[in-house]
Amino acid sequence: MAGRRLLILGGTTEAAALARALAEAGGWDVTTSLAGRTRAPAALPGAARTGGFGGVDGLAAYLQAERIDRVIDATHPFAATMSANAVAACAQLGLPLLRIERPAWVAVAGDRWIDVADAAEAADWLASALPAGAAVLLTLGRQEVAPFQRCAGLRFVLRSIEPPAPQDLPADCLLLSERGPFTLDGERTLIARHGIRAVVAKNAGGDATAAKLTAAREAAIPVVMIRRPALPAASAVTDIAGALDWLAGA
Template sequence: MAREPDRSPEGEPPRLLILGGTTEAAALARAVTGTRGAEAGTWDVTTSLAGRTRAPAALPGAVRIGGFGGVDGLAAYLRVGRIDRVIDATHPFAAAISANAADACAELGVPLLRIERPAWAPVPGDRWIDVADAGEAADWLAEAVPSGATVLLTLGRQDVAPFQRCPALRFVLRSIEAPAPEDLPPDCLLLTERGPFTLDGERALIARHGIRAIVAKNAGGEATAAKLAAARELAIPVVMIRRPALPATPAVADVAGALDWLSRPR
Protein backbone atom coordinates (compact mmCIF):
# COMPACT_ATOMS: atom_id res chain seq x y z
CA MET A 1 0.00 0.00 0.00
CA ALA A 2 1.27 3.49 -0.82
CA ARG A 3 2.38 5.43 2.21
CA GLU A 4 1.74 9.14 2.08
CA PRO A 5 4.27 11.57 3.52
CA ASP A 6 3.36 13.54 6.59
CA ARG A 7 1.88 16.84 5.49
CA SER A 8 3.30 20.21 6.50
CA PRO A 9 2.47 20.99 10.13
CA GLU A 10 -0.68 22.92 11.02
CA GLY A 11 -0.14 26.64 10.74
CA GLU A 12 2.84 26.34 8.38
CA PRO A 13 2.66 26.95 4.63
CA PRO A 14 2.35 23.88 2.42
CA ARG A 15 5.57 22.61 0.91
CA LEU A 16 6.22 22.67 -2.82
CA LEU A 17 9.10 20.91 -4.56
CA ILE A 18 10.00 22.30 -7.97
CA LEU A 19 12.14 20.04 -10.14
CA GLY A 20 13.99 22.78 -11.95
CA GLY A 21 16.73 23.77 -14.33
CA THR A 22 14.64 25.73 -16.84
CA THR A 23 13.46 29.30 -17.26
CA GLU A 24 9.95 28.13 -16.35
CA ALA A 25 11.18 26.66 -13.07
CA ALA A 26 12.95 29.88 -12.12
CA ALA A 27 9.92 31.99 -13.06
CA LEU A 28 7.65 29.70 -11.05
CA ALA A 29 9.88 29.92 -7.96
CA ARG A 30 9.87 33.71 -8.20
CA ALA A 31 6.11 33.85 -8.76
CA VAL A 32 5.22 31.52 -5.90
CA THR A 33 7.57 33.05 -3.34
CA GLY A 34 6.29 36.48 -4.32
CA THR A 35 2.63 35.54 -3.95
CA ARG A 36 0.76 35.96 -0.69
CA GLY A 37 -2.73 34.54 -0.84
CA ALA A 38 -3.63 35.96 -4.27
CA GLU A 39 -3.06 33.42 -7.02
CA ALA A 40 -1.13 30.46 -5.75
CA GLY A 41 -1.25 31.00 -2.01
CA THR A 42 1.72 30.99 0.32
CA TRP A 43 4.17 28.12 -0.23
CA ASP A 44 7.39 26.92 1.32
CA VAL A 45 9.34 26.38 -1.91
CA THR A 46 12.37 24.20 -2.63
CA THR A 47 13.83 24.07 -6.14
CA SER A 48 15.90 21.01 -6.98
CA LEU A 49 18.65 21.30 -9.61
CA ALA A 50 20.50 18.36 -11.13
CA GLY A 51 23.85 20.13 -10.78
CA ARG A 52 24.81 19.96 -14.46
CA THR A 53 25.29 23.73 -14.59
CA ARG A 54 28.09 24.75 -12.27
CA ALA A 55 26.93 28.35 -11.83
CA PRO A 56 23.11 28.35 -11.84
CA ALA A 57 21.19 31.61 -11.59
CA ALA A 58 20.12 32.70 -8.12
CA LEU A 59 16.67 31.49 -7.08
CA PRO A 60 14.32 32.48 -4.26
CA GLY A 61 13.39 29.94 -1.61
CA ALA A 62 15.47 26.90 -0.76
CA VAL A 63 17.68 25.27 -3.40
CA ARG A 64 19.06 21.74 -3.40
CA ILE A 65 21.60 20.50 -5.94
CA GLY A 66 22.21 16.94 -7.03
CA GLY A 67 20.28 13.79 -7.82
CA PHE A 68 17.91 11.98 -5.48
CA GLY A 69 19.09 8.43 -6.12
CA GLY A 70 16.28 7.15 -8.32
CA VAL A 71 12.63 6.59 -7.48
CA ASP A 72 13.31 5.32 -3.95
CA GLY A 73 15.54 8.28 -3.12
CA LEU A 74 13.02 10.78 -4.40
CA ALA A 75 10.18 9.07 -2.54
CA ALA A 76 12.22 9.21 0.66
CA TYR A 77 12.90 12.91 0.13
CA LEU A 78 9.19 13.62 -0.38
CA ARG A 79 8.28 11.64 2.73
CA VAL A 80 10.90 13.07 5.06
CA GLY A 81 10.47 16.60 3.69
CA ARG A 82 6.68 16.44 4.05
CA ILE A 83 6.26 17.68 0.51
CA ASP A 84 2.65 18.54 -0.34
CA ARG A 85 2.97 19.01 -4.10
CA VAL A 86 5.58 18.57 -6.83
CA ILE A 87 5.93 20.49 -10.08
CA ASP A 88 8.20 18.96 -12.70
CA ALA A 89 9.63 21.95 -14.56
CA THR A 90 12.66 20.14 -15.92
CA HIS A 91 13.91 20.29 -19.49
CA PRO A 92 11.77 18.39 -22.03
CA PHE A 93 14.72 16.02 -22.57
CA ALA A 94 15.17 15.22 -18.85
CA ALA A 95 13.20 12.00 -19.25
CA ALA A 96 14.75 10.10 -16.34
CA ILE A 97 13.82 12.57 -13.59
CA SER A 98 10.33 12.99 -15.07
CA ALA A 99 9.80 9.23 -14.94
CA ASN A 100 11.17 9.03 -11.39
CA ALA A 101 8.90 11.87 -10.27
CA ALA A 102 5.84 10.17 -11.75
CA ASP A 103 6.62 6.89 -9.98
CA ALA A 104 7.57 8.43 -6.62
CA CYS A 105 4.55 10.74 -6.49
CA ALA A 106 2.22 7.91 -7.48
CA GLU A 107 3.70 5.71 -4.75
CA LEU A 108 3.07 8.34 -2.07
CA GLY A 109 -0.07 9.98 -3.40
CA VAL A 110 1.63 13.37 -3.81
CA PRO A 111 -0.01 15.55 -6.49
CA LEU A 112 2.32 16.06 -9.46
CA LEU A 113 2.13 18.51 -12.35
CA ARG A 114 4.51 18.96 -15.27
CA ILE A 115 5.15 22.25 -17.04
CA GLU A 116 5.50 21.08 -20.62
CA ARG A 117 6.38 23.93 -22.93
CA PRO A 118 4.99 23.38 -26.44
CA ALA A 119 7.41 21.79 -28.89
CA TRP A 120 8.52 23.69 -31.96
CA ALA A 121 6.73 22.75 -35.17
CA PRO A 122 7.98 23.30 -38.72
CA VAL A 123 6.37 26.01 -40.82
CA PRO A 124 6.53 26.61 -44.59
CA GLY A 125 10.10 27.24 -45.64
CA ASP A 126 11.69 25.08 -42.95
CA ARG A 127 14.06 22.28 -43.96
CA TRP A 128 13.85 20.01 -40.93
CA ILE A 129 15.30 16.52 -40.70
CA ASP A 130 13.58 14.61 -37.91
CA VAL A 131 15.90 12.30 -35.92
CA ALA A 132 15.65 10.33 -32.70
CA ASP A 133 18.95 11.27 -31.06
CA ALA A 134 22.42 12.77 -31.48
CA GLY A 135 23.78 9.57 -33.00
CA GLU A 136 21.18 9.63 -35.76
CA ALA A 137 21.90 13.33 -36.29
CA ALA A 138 25.61 12.59 -36.72
CA ASP A 139 24.85 9.82 -39.21
CA TRP A 140 22.73 12.18 -41.31
CA LEU A 141 25.43 14.87 -41.31
CA ALA A 142 28.09 12.37 -42.39
CA GLU A 143 25.99 11.37 -45.38
CA ALA A 144 24.38 14.65 -46.43
CA VAL A 145 26.71 17.55 -45.60
CA PRO A 146 29.70 18.23 -47.88
CA SER A 147 33.21 17.64 -46.55
CA GLY A 148 34.70 20.77 -44.97
CA ALA A 149 31.31 22.37 -44.24
CA THR A 150 30.60 23.95 -40.85
CA VAL A 151 27.73 22.74 -38.65
CA LEU A 152 26.26 24.57 -35.66
CA LEU A 153 25.55 22.28 -32.68
CA THR A 154 23.02 23.70 -30.20
CA LEU A 155 22.20 20.61 -28.17
CA GLY A 156 24.17 21.14 -24.97
CA ARG A 157 27.37 19.64 -23.64
CA GLN A 158 26.24 16.10 -22.91
CA ASP A 159 25.41 14.91 -26.43
CA VAL A 160 28.51 15.98 -28.34
CA ALA A 161 30.55 12.78 -28.53
CA PRO A 162 28.58 11.18 -31.42
CA PHE A 163 29.79 13.95 -33.75
CA GLN A 164 33.33 12.64 -33.48
CA ARG A 165 32.24 10.24 -36.22
CA CYS A 166 32.15 13.21 -38.64
CA PRO A 167 35.87 14.07 -38.92
CA ALA A 168 35.39 15.67 -42.35
CA LEU A 169 33.15 18.40 -40.92
CA ARG A 170 33.84 21.49 -38.87
CA PHE A 171 31.65 22.27 -35.87
CA VAL A 172 30.65 25.31 -33.87
CA LEU A 173 29.29 24.12 -30.52
CA ARG A 174 27.20 26.57 -28.52
CA SER A 175 26.67 25.50 -24.94
CA ILE A 176 26.18 27.16 -21.56
CA GLU A 177 29.16 25.20 -20.27
CA ALA A 178 32.01 23.37 -21.95
CA PRO A 179 31.77 19.60 -22.42
CA ALA A 180 34.56 17.25 -21.44
CA PRO A 181 37.47 17.84 -23.87
CA GLU A 182 37.52 14.18 -24.86
CA ASP A 183 33.93 14.46 -26.12
CA LEU A 184 34.61 17.24 -28.64
CA PRO A 185 34.88 16.52 -32.38
CA PRO A 186 38.41 17.08 -33.74
CA ASP A 187 37.59 20.39 -35.48
CA CYS A 188 35.29 22.23 -33.10
CA LEU A 189 34.96 25.85 -31.98
CA LEU A 190 33.32 26.17 -28.56
CA LEU A 191 31.06 29.13 -27.75
CA THR A 192 30.00 29.23 -24.09
CA GLU A 193 26.87 31.35 -24.26
CA ARG A 194 23.47 31.44 -22.60
CA GLY A 195 20.24 32.55 -24.33
CA PRO A 196 18.02 34.26 -25.12
CA PHE A 197 19.35 34.79 -28.63
CA THR A 198 18.07 37.35 -31.15
CA LEU A 199 17.31 36.86 -34.81
CA ASP A 200 19.93 39.44 -35.80
CA GLY A 201 22.49 37.70 -33.61
CA GLU A 202 21.73 34.31 -35.15
CA ARG A 203 21.97 35.70 -38.67
CA ALA A 204 25.36 37.17 -37.80
CA LEU A 205 26.57 33.91 -36.24
CA ILE A 206 25.58 31.92 -39.32
CA ALA A 207 27.28 34.40 -41.66
CA ARG A 208 30.44 34.72 -39.54
CA HIS A 209 31.11 30.99 -39.45
CA GLY A 210 29.60 29.96 -42.78
CA ILE A 211 27.13 27.58 -41.13
CA ARG A 212 25.69 25.01 -43.58
CA ALA A 213 23.51 23.01 -41.16
CA ILE A 214 22.19 23.26 -37.58
CA VAL A 215 21.60 20.48 -35.06
CA ALA A 216 19.07 21.21 -32.29
CA LYS A 217 16.93 19.50 -29.71
CA ASN A 218 13.23 20.27 -29.92
CA ALA A 219 13.24 22.12 -26.62
CA GLY A 220 10.52 24.60 -27.56
CA GLY A 221 10.27 28.07 -26.07
CA GLU A 222 11.28 31.51 -27.26
CA ALA A 223 14.78 31.85 -25.79
CA THR A 224 16.52 29.79 -28.47
CA ALA A 225 13.96 29.81 -31.30
CA ALA A 226 15.62 32.58 -33.33
CA LYS A 227 18.06 30.12 -34.91
CA LEU A 228 15.11 28.37 -36.56
CA ALA A 229 13.89 31.59 -38.16
CA ALA A 230 17.41 32.40 -39.34
CA ALA A 231 17.80 28.93 -40.83
CA ARG A 232 14.46 29.29 -42.59
CA GLU A 233 15.49 32.60 -44.16
CA LEU A 234 18.75 31.12 -45.42
CA ALA A 235 17.35 27.70 -46.46
CA ILE A 236 19.72 25.95 -44.03
CA PRO A 237 18.70 22.42 -42.94
CA VAL A 238 17.94 21.90 -39.26
CA VAL A 239 18.53 18.40 -37.91
CA MET A 240 15.88 18.33 -35.17
CA ILE A 241 16.14 15.78 -32.38
CA ARG A 242 12.64 14.83 -31.32
CA ARG A 243 11.58 14.78 -27.69
CA PRO A 244 11.72 11.55 -25.68
CA ALA A 245 8.52 9.94 -24.48
CA LEU A 246 7.48 11.15 -21.01
CA PRO A 247 5.03 9.72 -18.47
CA ALA A 248 1.34 10.54 -18.81
CA THR A 249 1.46 13.18 -16.06
CA PRO A 250 -1.06 16.04 -15.81
CA ALA A 251 0.59 18.94 -17.60
CA VAL A 252 0.24 22.64 -18.35
CA ALA A 253 2.03 24.72 -20.96
CA ASP A 254 3.33 27.56 -18.79
CA VAL A 255 3.84 29.08 -15.36
CA ALA A 256 0.38 30.66 -15.36
CA GLY A 257 -1.14 27.20 -15.64
CA ALA A 258 1.01 25.95 -12.78
CA LEU A 259 -0.06 28.85 -10.55
CA ASP A 260 -3.68 28.07 -11.32
CA TRP A 261 -3.09 24.42 -10.32
CA LEU A 262 -1.45 25.48 -7.06
CA SER A 263 -4.43 27.69 -6.23
CA ARG A 264 -6.81 24.73 -6.29
CA PRO A 265 -7.51 22.59 -3.22
CA ARG A 266 -5.59 19.33 -3.12
Protein backbone atom coordinates in the same frame (compact mmCIF):
# COMPACT_ATOMS: atom_id res chain seq x y z
CA MET B 1 -2.68 26.71 1.77
CA ALA B 2 -0.25 28.74 3.92
CA GLY B 3 2.90 26.87 4.86
CA ARG B 4 2.38 23.93 2.51
CA ARG B 5 5.58 22.53 1.03
CA LEU B 6 6.21 22.43 -2.71
CA LEU B 7 9.10 20.85 -4.58
CA ILE B 8 9.87 22.29 -8.01
CA LEU B 9 12.03 20.07 -10.20
CA GLY B 10 13.78 22.88 -12.01
CA GLY B 11 16.49 23.93 -14.40
CA THR B 12 14.27 25.81 -16.86
CA THR B 13 13.02 29.36 -17.33
CA GLU B 14 9.55 28.16 -16.32
CA ALA B 15 10.86 26.75 -13.03
CA ALA B 16 12.64 29.99 -12.19
CA ALA B 17 9.62 32.11 -13.11
CA LEU B 18 7.37 29.92 -10.98
CA ALA B 19 9.68 30.16 -7.96
CA ARG B 20 9.74 33.95 -8.29
CA ALA B 21 5.95 34.17 -8.68
CA LEU B 22 5.38 32.05 -5.59
CA ALA B 23 7.90 34.04 -3.56
CA GLU B 24 5.93 37.17 -4.40
CA ALA B 25 2.51 35.64 -3.77
CA GLY B 26 3.42 33.73 -0.61
CA GLY B 27 1.57 30.76 0.81
CA TRP B 28 3.98 28.01 -0.23
CA ASP B 29 7.29 26.88 1.25
CA VAL B 30 9.18 26.30 -2.01
CA THR B 31 12.29 24.24 -2.70
CA THR B 32 13.72 24.18 -6.22
CA SER B 33 15.87 21.19 -7.16
CA LEU B 34 18.54 21.55 -9.85
CA ALA B 35 20.43 18.74 -11.55
CA GLY B 36 23.76 20.49 -11.02
CA ARG B 37 24.93 20.46 -14.65
CA THR B 38 25.49 24.23 -14.62
CA ARG B 39 28.21 25.41 -12.25
CA ALA B 40 26.79 28.92 -11.73
CA PRO B 41 22.98 28.76 -11.95
CA ALA B 42 20.98 31.94 -11.56
CA ALA B 43 19.93 32.74 -8.00
CA LEU B 44 16.37 31.75 -7.09
CA PRO B 45 14.08 32.71 -4.20
CA GLY B 46 13.25 30.06 -1.64
CA ALA B 47 15.31 27.02 -0.79
CA ALA B 48 17.43 25.18 -3.35
CA ARG B 49 19.09 21.81 -3.62
CA THR B 50 21.51 20.52 -6.23
CA GLY B 51 22.18 17.03 -7.56
CA GLY B 52 20.32 13.81 -8.15
CA PHE B 53 18.06 11.99 -5.71
CA GLY B 54 19.21 8.44 -6.32
CA GLY B 55 16.40 7.18 -8.53
CA VAL B 56 12.76 6.65 -7.68
CA ASP B 57 13.39 5.36 -4.17
CA GLY B 58 15.75 8.21 -3.36
CA LEU B 59 13.25 10.79 -4.57
CA ALA B 60 10.43 9.14 -2.61
CA ALA B 61 12.58 9.15 0.52
CA TYR B 62 13.37 12.85 0.04
CA LEU B 63 9.71 13.74 -0.46
CA GLN B 64 8.80 11.95 2.76
CA ALA B 65 11.69 13.33 4.79
CA GLU B 66 10.96 16.90 3.67
CA ARG B 67 7.18 16.50 4.12
CA ILE B 68 6.53 17.69 0.57
CA ASP B 69 2.83 18.24 -0.17
CA ARG B 70 2.99 18.78 -3.94
CA VAL B 71 5.51 18.40 -6.76
CA ILE B 72 5.82 20.38 -9.98
CA ASP B 73 8.03 18.90 -12.68
CA ALA B 74 9.40 21.90 -14.56
CA THR B 75 12.46 20.13 -15.92
CA HIS B 76 13.72 20.37 -19.49
CA PRO B 77 11.60 18.47 -22.05
CA PHE B 78 14.55 16.10 -22.56
CA ALA B 79 15.01 15.30 -18.84
CA ALA B 80 13.11 12.06 -19.38
CA THR B 81 14.64 10.09 -16.51
CA MET B 82 13.85 12.74 -13.93
CA SER B 83 10.28 13.12 -15.21
CA ALA B 84 9.72 9.36 -15.11
CA ASN B 85 11.15 9.16 -11.59
CA ALA B 86 8.84 11.95 -10.46
CA VAL B 87 5.78 10.14 -11.80
CA ALA B 88 6.80 6.89 -10.10
CA ALA B 89 7.76 8.43 -6.75
CA CYS B 90 4.63 10.57 -6.50
CA ALA B 91 2.43 7.61 -7.41
CA GLN B 92 4.16 5.53 -4.76
CA LEU B 93 3.42 8.16 -2.09
CA GLY B 94 0.08 9.39 -3.41
CA LEU B 95 1.40 12.92 -3.86
CA PRO B 96 -0.12 15.33 -6.40
CA LEU B 97 2.21 15.93 -9.36
CA LEU B 98 1.96 18.46 -12.17
CA ARG B 99 4.22 18.69 -15.19
CA ILE B 100 4.84 21.96 -17.02
CA GLU B 101 5.12 20.87 -20.67
CA ARG B 102 6.48 23.66 -22.82
CA PRO B 103 4.93 23.34 -26.32
CA ALA B 104 7.29 21.86 -28.89
CA TRP B 105 8.44 23.83 -31.91
CA VAL B 106 6.55 23.11 -35.12
CA ALA B 107 8.00 23.47 -38.60
CA VAL B 108 6.54 26.22 -40.78
CA ALA B 109 6.68 26.98 -44.49
CA GLY B 110 10.27 27.31 -45.62
CA ASP B 111 11.78 25.18 -42.87
CA ARG B 112 14.06 22.30 -43.86
CA TRP B 113 13.86 20.06 -40.82
CA ILE B 114 15.43 16.62 -40.63
CA ASP B 115 13.60 14.63 -37.96
CA VAL B 116 15.88 12.34 -35.92
CA ALA B 117 15.58 10.37 -32.71
CA ASP B 118 18.86 11.28 -31.03
CA ALA B 119 22.34 12.75 -31.39
CA ALA B 120 23.71 9.56 -32.95
CA GLU B 121 21.13 9.67 -35.74
CA ALA B 122 21.86 13.38 -36.21
CA ALA B 123 25.57 12.64 -36.60
CA ASP B 124 24.85 9.89 -39.15
CA TRP B 125 22.76 12.28 -41.23
CA LEU B 126 25.44 14.98 -41.19
CA ALA B 127 28.15 12.51 -42.17
CA SER B 128 26.13 11.31 -45.15
CA ALA B 129 24.62 14.60 -46.32
CA LEU B 130 27.25 17.32 -45.95
CA PRO B 131 30.46 17.80 -47.95
CA ALA B 132 33.89 17.81 -46.32
CA GLY B 133 34.69 21.12 -44.71
CA ALA B 134 31.05 22.11 -44.10
CA ALA B 135 30.37 23.92 -40.83
CA VAL B 136 27.66 22.75 -38.42
CA LEU B 137 26.17 24.62 -35.47
CA LEU B 138 25.59 22.27 -32.53
CA THR B 139 23.11 23.55 -29.92
CA LEU B 140 22.69 20.40 -27.84
CA GLY B 141 24.54 21.28 -24.67
CA ARG B 142 27.64 19.50 -23.47
CA GLN B 143 26.47 15.97 -22.78
CA GLU B 144 25.63 14.72 -26.28
CA VAL B 145 28.63 15.83 -28.29
CA ALA B 146 30.61 12.60 -28.55
CA PRO B 147 28.57 11.05 -31.43
CA PHE B 148 29.74 13.85 -33.73
CA GLN B 149 33.31 12.61 -33.54
CA ARG B 150 32.30 10.22 -36.31
CA CYS B 151 31.77 13.16 -38.69
CA ALA B 152 35.31 13.30 -39.99
CA GLY B 153 35.97 16.32 -42.18
CA LEU B 154 33.16 18.50 -40.85
CA ARG B 155 33.71 21.67 -38.81
CA PHE B 156 31.62 22.22 -35.72
CA VAL B 157 30.62 25.31 -33.77
CA LEU B 158 29.37 24.10 -30.39
CA ARG B 159 27.30 26.49 -28.30
CA SER B 160 26.94 25.42 -24.70
CA ILE B 161 26.68 27.06 -21.27
CA GLU B 162 29.27 24.64 -19.90
CA PRO B 163 32.16 23.12 -21.90
CA PRO B 164 31.97 19.38 -22.60
CA ALA B 165 34.68 16.94 -21.58
CA PRO B 166 37.67 17.39 -23.94
CA GLN B 167 37.60 13.73 -24.95
CA ASP B 168 34.03 14.15 -26.26
CA LEU B 169 34.81 16.93 -28.73
CA PRO B 170 34.96 16.41 -32.50
CA ALA B 171 38.38 16.96 -34.04
CA ASP B 172 37.49 20.38 -35.51
CA CYS B 173 35.30 22.18 -32.99
CA LEU B 174 34.98 25.80 -31.91
CA LEU B 175 33.45 26.27 -28.45
CA LEU B 176 31.09 29.15 -27.73
CA SER B 177 30.24 29.44 -24.03
CA GLU B 178 26.95 31.34 -24.18
CA ARG B 179 23.61 31.37 -22.41
CA GLY B 180 20.30 32.34 -24.06
CA PRO B 181 18.08 34.05 -24.85
CA PHE B 182 19.51 34.67 -28.32
CA THR B 183 18.36 37.37 -30.72
CA LEU B 184 17.50 36.87 -34.36
CA ASP B 185 20.16 39.36 -35.47
CA GLY B 186 22.71 37.52 -33.37
CA GLU B 187 21.78 34.17 -34.90
CA ARG B 188 21.93 35.59 -38.42
CA THR B 189 25.40 36.95 -37.70
CA LEU B 190 26.58 33.65 -36.22
CA ILE B 191 25.43 31.66 -39.25
CA ALA B 192 27.03 34.09 -41.68
CA ARG B 193 30.29 34.52 -39.77
CA HIS B 194 31.02 30.82 -39.53
CA GLY B 195 29.49 29.76 -42.85
CA ILE B 196 27.08 27.40 -41.10
CA ARG B 197 25.60 24.79 -43.45
CA ALA B 198 23.36 22.98 -40.94
CA VAL B 199 22.05 23.39 -37.40
CA VAL B 200 21.55 20.55 -34.91
CA ALA B 201 18.99 21.20 -32.17
CA LYS B 202 16.79 19.48 -29.64
CA ASN B 203 13.10 20.30 -29.91
CA ALA B 204 13.12 22.16 -26.61
CA GLY B 205 10.39 24.65 -27.52
CA GLY B 206 10.14 28.08 -25.96
CA ASP B 207 11.30 31.51 -27.05
CA ALA B 208 14.80 31.73 -25.59
CA THR B 209 16.54 29.75 -28.34
CA ALA B 210 13.94 29.79 -31.13
CA ALA B 211 15.66 32.53 -33.16
CA LYS B 212 18.12 30.02 -34.62
CA LEU B 213 15.20 28.32 -36.40
CA THR B 214 14.17 31.56 -38.10
CA ALA B 215 17.78 32.32 -39.01
CA ALA B 216 18.22 28.85 -40.49
CA ARG B 217 15.00 29.22 -42.49
CA GLU B 218 16.17 32.54 -43.88
CA ALA B 219 19.54 31.04 -44.80
CA ALA B 220 17.83 28.02 -46.42
CA ILE B 221 19.92 25.56 -44.40
CA PRO B 222 18.62 22.37 -42.77
CA VAL B 223 17.90 21.97 -39.09
CA VAL B 224 18.53 18.46 -37.81
CA MET B 225 15.84 18.36 -35.13
CA ILE B 226 16.02 15.79 -32.35
CA ARG B 227 12.50 14.85 -31.34
CA ARG B 228 11.41 14.80 -27.73
CA PRO B 229 11.53 11.57 -25.71
CA ALA B 230 8.28 9.95 -24.69
CA LEU B 231 7.28 10.62 -21.07
CA PRO B 232 4.89 8.72 -18.80
CA ALA B 233 1.43 10.20 -18.49
CA ALA B 234 0.94 12.94 -15.91
CA SER B 235 -1.32 15.92 -15.32
CA ALA B 236 0.19 18.76 -17.32
CA VAL B 237 -0.09 22.45 -18.18
CA THR B 238 1.82 24.50 -20.73
CA ASP B 239 2.90 27.48 -18.64
CA ILE B 240 3.32 28.86 -15.13
CA ALA B 241 -0.13 30.43 -15.18
CA GLY B 242 -1.57 26.94 -15.37
CA ALA B 243 0.72 25.82 -12.55
CA LEU B 244 -0.38 28.70 -10.34
CA ASP B 245 -4.03 27.83 -11.00
CA TRP B 246 -3.30 24.21 -10.02
CA LEU B 247 -1.67 25.30 -6.77
CA ALA B 248 -4.52 27.72 -6.03
CA GLY B 249 -6.90 24.77 -6.09
CA ALA B 250 -4.93 22.82 -3.50
